[in-house]
Amino acid sequence: MSLNALSRKPETSALAAKRLLVGRGAPLAPEEGLAAIETLAAAGDADALATLATLRGAGAWTHHSWPEAMDLLTEAAELGSIEARTQLIILTPDRDLAAHVRAGDESSPARWRKLKDSIDLHAWVTPPPPAQVCDIPRVWVAEKFVTTAFCNWLVTRTYDRFKPALMRDNTTGVSRALDTRTCTDFMFDVLDGGIMMLLLRVKISNITSIPVPHMEPPQLFHYALGEEIKPHRDVLLDGERGYGEDGTYTGDRVATFLMYLNDGYEGGETEFPVAGFRFKGRAGDAMFFGNYRDKKPDPAALHSAAPVTRGEKFIFSQWIHNRPFQA
Secondary structure, three states, X not given: OOHHHHHOOOOOHHHHHHHHHHOOOOOOOHHHHHHHHHHHHHOOOHHHHHHHHHHHHHOOOOOOOHHHHHHHHHHHHHOOOHHHHHHHHHHOOOHHHHHHHXXXXXXXXXXXXXXXXXXXXXXXXXXXXXXXXXXXXXXEEEOOOOOHHHHHHHHHHHOOOOEEOOEEOOOOOOEEOXXXXXXXXXXXXXXXXXXXXXXXXXXXXXXXXXOHHHEOOOEEEEEOOOOOEEEEOOOOOOOOOOEXXXXXXXXXXXXXXXXXXXXXXXXXXXXXXXXXXXXXXXXXXXXXXXXEEOOEEOHHHOEEEXXXXXXXXXXXXXXXXXXXXXX
16 A cells, blocks of 8 residues: 555545554555655644654654654644543643643643643653562562553553463464463554553563563453463473574563553452462552573462452553563
């Protein structure tokens, strides 16, 4: 699909350009997709501006600039992008201002600039101090890592997009559905999470002291009534072979970061059977643990997700490697 074809379909052009960026339902052509997004953004397309804001914040196929990313997001909000407006409202720490903006005059674009100016990105990515709650394995907890509004936003972006969760077989390198893992999941790409996902990953990096490029694409897991994950370890290497597209990648998951997204369910605790330790956070709380000890996989990092006995559970997962992730 060419840029000329995109320009002939203005009602769908931004969506088509985004598909080119990530190869979703279209050929993977990020350079062509970016050119289309930039052209549409320059013409005042709100959806394209919101997308370009994400790309600028990520430094994906373009230069990296947080100030430019936030200006683009604000311009998208001024032009009517619900995506951009929602992110600005959730990111501001000034809840009174957010409420005022929600109730404000739709014809007054200046309110979105005021909202953007209230957001302190440095403060946003500064995590609360973690508390170590277990030594073997090493487990830390950070209460109120994000707001419940942020949690709700994550859930609403993924609710109708879950697929059966797969587990990678170390002996074959193939991911497949297993009876031991009955939940469903959704994997984010760079466009799915917007500016807010970029900031969340920086915040995770700051609390774990591991750089963002070491992270796999983030995932969100959904557990319906009775669903669970049996005891398992998150390490991927079997000591004999690498993996990835060419089979040469030998990085591994040295840490697992989990963030609880909702309350109102029973069961669903994260359990470490070797340590006899279990944890269940409230919406916005985070937990992370080490999968390695003394440069070797830690047997005590065996863990499970207990069955949900009432309601449903949503949890965010971020696996983090010992080197830049390239698999």
